[in-house]
Amino acid sequence: MNGRSPALIPFETHKDAALPLNGSDLSESSRPRGKGRPRTVETAAPSLVELLNLVRTGAANTRQELERQSEFGRAVVADRLTMLGDLGLVDESELGAATGGRAPRLVRFAARRAAILVATLDQTAIGVGVADLSGKLLTEHHEAADLTAPPAELSERLTALFRWSMERHAPQGSIWGISLSVPGAVQGATEGDFLTATPPVLPAWEGFPLVETLSRDFGVPVWMRSSVETMTMGELHAGAGIGARSMLFLKVGRRIGAGIVCDGQLYRGAHGAAGLIGSLPVNSGGRSGPLDTLAGSDMIQREGLSAAQDGRSPMLADIQRRGGEITAIEVSQAAQIGDPASVAILTESGHLIGQVVATLANALNPELIVLSGSIVQTNDILLAALREAVYGSSHPFVTRDLRIIRSQMGSSAGLVGAARVASEQLFAPAFLKEWVMQGSPLAHPAFTALKDRFSQTASPPPPPRARTGQELPR
Amino acid sequence: MTISGLGPHGERAAPPERVSLLPDDRTAAKSAGWRVAVVLHTLESDWAKQQLAGMMGIFGDCGAAVIDVVDCAFSPEMQVAELDRLISQRPDAILSLPVANEQVAAAHRRVSEAGITLVLLDNAPTGLLPGKDYTALVSSDNFGLGKIAAAGLSPHIPDGAKVGVLGFAADFFATNEREIAFNKWLQVNRPDILPRIHRFARIEDAATAADDLLSANPDLAGLFVVWDTPALAAATRLAERGATMAMATVDLGEAAAIALAQGDSFCCIAAQQPFLQGIAAAQTVILCLLGRPVPAWIALPGIGVTRDNVVESFQTIWRQPAPREVLRMMGLSRGK
Numbered sequence: 001m002n003g004r005s006p007a008l009i010p011f012e013t014h015k016d017a018a019l020p021l022n023g024s025d026l027s028e029s030s031r032p033r034g035k036g037r038p039r040t041v042e043t044a045a046p047s048l049v050e051l052l053n054l055v056r057t058g059a060a061n062t063r064q065e066l067e068r069q070s071e072f073g074r075a076v077v078a079d080r081l082t083m084l085g086d087l088g089l090v091d092e093s094e095l096g097a098a099t100g101g102r103a104p105r106l107v108r109f110a111a112r113r114a115a116i117l118v119a120t121l122d123q124t125a126i127g128v129g130v131a132d133l134s135g136k137l138l139t140e141h142h143e144a145a146d147l148t149a150p151p152a153e154l155s156e157r158l159t160a161l162f163r164w165s166m167e168r169h170a171p172q173g174s175i176w177g178i179s180l181s182v183p184g185a186v187q188g189a190t191e192g193d194f195l196t197a198t199p200p201v202l203p204a205w206e207g208f209p210l211v212e213t214l215s216r217d218f219g220v221p222v223w224m225r226s227s228v229e230t231m232t233m234g235e236l237h238a239g240a241g242i243g244a245r246s247m248l249f250l251k252v253g254r255r256i257g258a259g260i261v262c263d264g265q266l267y268r269g270a271h272g273a274a275g276l277i278g279s280l281p282v283n284s285g286g287r288s289g290p291l292d293t294l295a296g297s298d299m300i301q302r303e304g305l306s307a308a309q310d311g312r313s314p315m316l317a318d319i320q321r322r323g324g325e326i327t328a329i330e331v332s333q334a335a336q337i338g339d340p341a342s343v344a345i346l347t348e349s350g351h352l353i354g355q356v357v358a359t360l361a362n363a364l365n366p367e368l369i370v371l372s373g374s375i376v377q378t379n380d381i382l383l384a385a386l387r388e389a390v391y392g393s394s395h396p397f398v399t400r401d402l403r404i405i406r407s408q409m410g411s412s413a414g415l416v417g418a419a420r421v422a423s424e425q426l427f428a429p430a431f432l433k434e435w436v437m438q439g440s441p442l443a444h445p446a447f448t449a450l451k452d453r454f455s456q457t458a459s460p461p462p463p464p465r466a467r468t469g470q471e472l473p474r
Numbered sequence: 475m476t477i478s479g480l481g482p483h484g485e486r487a488a489p490p491e492r493v494s495l496l497p498d499d500r501t502a503a504k505s506a507g508w509r510v511a512v513v514l515h516t517l518e519s520d521w522a523k524q525q526l527a528g529m530m531g532i533f534g535d536c537g538a539a540v541i542d543v544v545d546c547a548f549s550p551e552m553q554v555a556e557l558d559r560l561i562s563q564r565p566d567a568i569l570s571l572p573v574a575n576e577q578v579a580a581a582h583r584r585v586s587e588a589g590i591t592l593v594l595l596d597n598a599p600t601g602l603l604p605g606k607d608y609t610a611l612v613s614s615d616n617f618g619l620g621k622i623a624a625a626g627l628s629p630h631i632p633d634g635a636k637v638g639v640l641g642f643a644a645d646f647f648a649t650n651e652r653e654i655a656f657n658k659w660l661q662v663n664r665p666d667i668l669p670r671i672h673r674f675a676r677i678e679d680a681a682t683a684a685d686d687l688l689s690a691n692p693d694l695a696g697l698f699v700v701w702d703t704p705a706l707a708a709a710t711r712l713a714e715r716g717a718t719m720a721m722a723t724v725d726l727g728e729a730a731a732i733a734l735a736q737g738d739s740f741c742c743i744a745a746q747q748p749f750l751q752g753i754a755a756a757q758t759v760i761l762c763l764l765g766r767p768v769p770a771w772i773a774l775p776g777i778g779v780t781r782d783n784v785v786e787s788f789q790t791i792w793r794q795p796a797p798r799e800v801l802r803m804m805g806l807s808r809g810k
Contacts, residue, residue, distance in 0.1 A: 120484075127484050129600075137600050139575070139645060141654060142484035143617065160661065164654060168645065239603070329486050336767075337492065374486050380767055408605035410770065411484025 044080065045433045047072055051080050052436065055090055056109040056134070056427055062096060063107065081107060087439035088113045109134065114174040114440075116422045117162050117218070120181040120227060120414035121154065123147045123254055127411050128161040130169040131419030133176065133426070135237065138169050140415050147183065151208035159217060176441050178214050179223045179422035181230035181414040183255070185273040194221030194425065196450055216454045221447050225421050227251065228275055231407075232259025232266055233417030235370050239409045246366045248357065249407075252373035252382070254297050256353060258360060277360065282352050295352040297328035297375055303345045304331035313341035332379035343381055350382040354389020361394050361402065372407035380406075479617025479655070481771030482598040482647050487615065488769030490754040493761055495536070503760050504537035510759060511560045513553065513570040514595075517545040519703060520727040521748045524792060525595070528752020529569065536760050541565055548676070550577035557581040567591035567759045575599045575645040583607050591762045595755055597647040604770035609762045612755040612772045616648045616724075619744040619776040620655025623722040626742020626778055627696050628664050630720035635695035636668045638687045640680065640708060642700050643673040649700045652724055652744075656698050670694070680704030681711035688717055696720040702730040702743070709739050726779050726788060728797050734784050735803040745777045745791050 050070055054060040060069045066077050084090040094106040111134040118137075120127040124147070129140035141161065145154065166175065177194070184201040198211040201224075211222045225233075232249040235241045241249070241261065249259035258275035260267040267274050278292035293299065304326050308316035315334045316326055335342035357369065369390070371383055387404045394402075407413060425431060426441050435444040442448075477487035495503075510533060514522050526543065533540055542560060546553040553573050560568055561584060568585050572578045572594060579599035585592045592608040596616075602608055631637055639656060642649040653671070660667050670691050674683035680699070684707075688694055696719050697712070699705035705723035712719065718739055723730065726745040734740045751774050761768050779787040785804055788796035801807035 122484075125480060125484055139600050139650075140482070141650065142480040142482075143654070143658070144478065144480060157658075160657075161654070164657075168650075238601075333488060333492065377485055378488065378769060406605075408603045408770075409483060410481065410604075412482075412603070414484075 044083065045437055047076060047080050048084060048436045049429050049433045051077065052084055052089055052109075052432070053427060053429065055084075055107050061106050061108065062104040064104065066107065087436075089436075089439065111136065114176040115166075115170040116419055116426075117165065117175055117178045117220075118180075118415045118418040118422070119158055119162070119178070120230070120411055120418065121145075121147060121158075122183055122227065122411070122414075125411065126154065126157065126161070127415055128158065128165055129415040129419070130165045131415075131423070133423055135416065135419040135423040137412065137416055137419060139165060140412060141165070142411055147202070148204060151205045151210065155208070155210055155213055159214070162214075162218065175218060175220050177220050177223065177422045177426060178218060179225075179230075179418040180210075180214075181227045181418045182224055183227050185226050185271070185276070186224050186229075187271055187273075193431075194223055194447070199224065212454075215450065219451070220442065221444075221450075223418075223422050223425055225418065226257070226272065227414055228257040228259045229266060229268065229272070230415075230417030230421060231372060231409075231413040232261060233420045234409060234413035234415070235259075235372070235407055235417070236261055236264075236266070237420050238416045239407060239413055240370050240405055241368060244368050246364065247368045247370065248360060248364065248366045249370050250353070250357065250372065252296070252349075252353065252371065252376055255292050256296055258357075260364065261366075262364070277356050280356050282355060284348065284352055291352060291356055295349040297373075300328040300331050300345055300349055300375060301326065303348075304328070304334075304342060307331075307341035307345070313339055315339040316342065328375050329378055332375045332382070335381045336379050346375075346379055346381040347385045349375075350385025351389045353382075354386040355393060357386065358390045358393035361390055361398050365398050367401065367403070369402065369404045370407050371404070372409070372413060376406055377410060477615040477618060477773045477775060478621060479615050479651055479773070481773070482600075482611060483604070483770070485604075485769075485771040487771055487773035490750065490757075490772055490774055492769055493754055493757045493772055495532070495757050495760060499760060499764060499766075500536050502764055506537070506763065508536075508538040508566040508763055509541045509564075510538050510567045510569065511542040511544070511563070511565045512540060513544045513546060513556060513560070513568060515546055515548050515571050515573045517543065519725075520792075521725055521746065524748035525752040525755070528749040528754075529756040530752075532753055532756035532760065536756075538566075538760065546571075546573050548573050550574040553578050554581040557585055561585060561588045561590065564588075565590060566763055567593065569593050569595060569755055569759060571595040572597045572599050573644070573646075576601075591759060593755055593759050593762065595751070600645075610758050610768045610770055610772060612751060612758055613648060613774075614746040614751060615773045615775050616651035617655040619724045619746065620652035620657075621659045622744035622776050622778040623652070623698055623724060623742060624656045624659035625663075626744070626780065627698060627720055627722035628660070628667075630741050631664070631667055631696045634666045634668070636670055636691050636693055638684075638691065638694045638697040639669050639671045640683055640687065640697060640699040640704065641671060641673040642704075643675040652700050674704060677704050677707065681707045684708035684711050685715070688712065688715065694719055696722070699723045701725050702727045705740075706730060706733060709733065713739070724776075726777075726784075726791055731779075731784055731788050732797060732799050732803070734779065734781055735800040737781050737803075741780065743779045745779050745787060747774050747777065747791055749791065749793055750774055 060066045089110055091108045091110045092105045095103040096106045111132040116131045118129045126145035127142040130138045182201045187199050195211045198209050215222045228251050235249050241247045245264050247261040251257050256278040258277045279290050282291050284294050304316055307313035308320050331342045335346045383406050391399050435441045544556045586607050594608050594611045596613045598611050641653045672683055672687040674680045699708055702723050702725040706729055720741045721739045722742040724744045726743050758768050785796045
């Protein structure tokens, strides 16, 4: 960070940092008591967690429904709702529809109690957004960026865009977390935990403390997932995959990766590296190599350039003659408006990806396959070729009701998915029970310990641990 | 000219040529006899008039009847009510410029849920998705416009000086992009300049906002305002206070062109091409109604206009002669 960077936000100035309940110091409640019966505040946490999550997920929205679903008594539900209301986590101001007697008060999750900052870092673009606590995006912005630029530059740009977004959509500064989507498998991101150090994601970022910088500057916990994982989460919760129990999500760019949804949940694998299909070997026209190399956007760009130069594509040659750059996007757009050479390139790519996807489809029997990535967005030919390959190479049972569609969310899928990652982690029962009594995750004992560590460390924060293991491109 | 921004969901821009109509398309459209409605933020501005002129020509060529043109007067409430009214009239397509973000999102969603083709202009409320909630967005490269304005203003700003940025308080894709791009260009190319941001909620408040900005920063060396109408109001107020400074804005309206030719304050205007944008939007509607796939985001590049090229730029953008006052100030017309 250079001298123009905004000053660090002192943790003490965060209005959420230690919100006392009814004026009492409840931070004590996380300490074990030596003897005697547990105090009410100590026993309240599990019921608060359960009731809050019933409200948050929409499973119950009246006191009667909460009593029925939780099997807590009326007095307990009333007491806990008062506590959650005092903490600003639920709202009971709205009346529901009367069904004979008095209209019931609706119990709503106070999703606007705080906000989540989200960002996607891609090979060629950076996206930022602000989401509410339910994971709903309130605003988003995308701009071109070069991921090979020095990480300090990217970090500075990210910080500037976060500050701008906060100013517009979270003027009170009540931010509860940052969630990042990055173009690589994220190791060390276990469920329910925020990151305390930057995991190895890209070689160019080695040694740069991105997580530490953001966590320190904004005073909030940071989560990170691969772009395929966040996009899959976004598609599952806000895109074509709403309600899907089994889904395959495919991202086609320089790398080709898959997101796998089983029983309505994202499957991450043992190390967060599930779905790395781009490294699978394929054969094409006597050549063999990884799917990334033979069907990814680098291949499309390379073949497009070649077609422009050897006269096969007058349309691409014309773009070049006018000084335009030929990327995979230009080839895709040329294919879409009928350039034969470009159509052939995209068809080849679609067939190769389809062969690999057919194998996955036969193994997993998904109800839905969603194709995403900038090439897919500008082009229907790749989708058609992939469909042809999957339908032609799969068992009839697998394709009987299978839908293969293009994502409509663009890069928003990554931002929405990143927001869902943070909201699910913030309210995961094991994490929530540690902060719910204080009313803010910024008072979570593990996070306060991290803040203490930062406050004892001279700026800049320490570099992350040395990279181990192989890079897992996605 | 390349497009430097990304779409509201990170889409790469498709050029307007991508939605060109072939003679067969026009013939097929004529036999269909479609009914179309247009919902704009205002009908008062030169920009809106040129957009409409571009659209009407294409719809006329394709035999599509424009059954209503709505002026929302920048009011989200009015836009919601008007969209609901139009839904009941069951047009085949609605072209709409959403005047806000969250407040008008649901009403736009209701349009597509009613089976009416929806093409957006300039703004896509957060959460609305192309292909699902709307068909396509047609806009200028607003990120590029912000960069053009910053690059045009920069030579007039001394080292280490302050520049005011008068943004629009409403959450609006187009003006957000311009403001972000303007600041980014300065951060990358002129890190010595200190931007001071202030926003206005309504056009009528722009002059007061400029006043406030100047009172808080009496040493401002320049000002960027996110479009021309509030920029002219701000310039008038600043002149009344005796403060003249280099200004840049977006949109080459007639009054802005005159101000630029005058050379007192405006040094650069990043101009949209509303006439061509109107053509592209209408063509997108026709292609959608014909069942042809269209890109999620179609963007038109901006044009950097200075005093040196104001006459020819005006002709390019508006498809009409530059105002006589501009010609006279440039020494090209000697009449009154």
